[in-house]
Amino acid sequence: MKNLTFVLSILAAAMFVLASTSVMAVPPGKTVVFQDGKMGKVTFDGKVHADHGKKCSDCHPKLFPMKKGATKITFAQHTAGKETCFACHNGKVAFKAMGNCAKCHKK
Ligand code: HEC
Ligand code: HEC
Ligand code: HEC
Numbered sequence: 001m002k003n004l005t006f007v008l009s010i011l012a013a014a015m016f017v018l019a020s021t022s023v024m025a026v027p028p029g030k031t032v033v034f035q036d037g038k039m040g041k042v043t044f045d046g047k048v049h050a051d052h053g054k055k056c057s058d059c060h061p062k063l064f065p066m067k068k069g070a071t072k073i074t075f076a077q078h079t080a081g082k083e084t085c086f087a088c089h090n091g092k093v094a095f096k097a098m099g100n101c102a103k104c105h106k107k
Pocket of ligand 2: 105
């Protein structure tokens with residue numbers, strides 16, 4: 001019985017560490033809203049990405065500087081599948097741009 005309590009407390013501790021690292025993996029601003037475009041604003045949610053196992057180094061600094069508003073996102077990037085969001089949103093790592101406009105662009 002004592003052993004079981006011990007095992008359970010280790011488990012609880014491990015779950016706590018896991019939970020707090022996924023919270024950690026959210027950029028401090030938690031979300032970044034892109035709203036310069038005519039297509040409607042796009043909300044990038046850090047938590048969604050952290051929950052899918054994305055680490056800071058998957059995006060910073062290769063795809064994005066750690067600075068809101070620093071990245072200019074063009075339509076050409078949407079289909080090239082190499083830069084910014086579309087290094088992942090290319091149908092391989094995550095849903096691709098084509099056919100999925102409304103998953104990102106909200107009026
Ligand atoms: C899936 C991609 C992705 C991951 C993973 C990610 N970020 Fe970011 N982060 C972004 C994007 C996109 C921006 C906005 C860049 C822009 O607007 O040019 C950003 C912006 C930031 C900013 C600037 C916020 C501001 O208000 O200026 C900081 C700081 C940051 N991220 C830290 C982190 C840290 C720390 C981690 C890991 C714990 C992390 N990011 C993980 C995509 C990501
Ligand atoms: C993975 C998310 C994502 C998907 C899917 C996506 N976009 Fe975008 N798109 C963005 C982001 C982020 C921007 C930058 C917007 C800004 O700066 O305000 C952008 C910018 C644009 C721009 C240039 C800025 C503007 O609005 O004039 C166009 C055009 C565009 N997207 C069209 C589309 C179309 C059409 C589709 C579907 C075929 C699509 N996008 C799918 C994220 C996405
Ligand atoms: C490092 C890879 C990576 C990058 C870079 C990335 N994403 Fe994602 N994104 C994912 C994965 C993985 C998922 C979850 C799987 C899926 O939905 O296909 C996801 C899911 C999403 C979702 C769905 C959210 C939900 O509630 O289901 C949106 C919207 C999104 N991303 C927008 C963006 C935007 C906007 C950018 C650029 C600013 C971006 N992503 C950059 C990997 C990435």
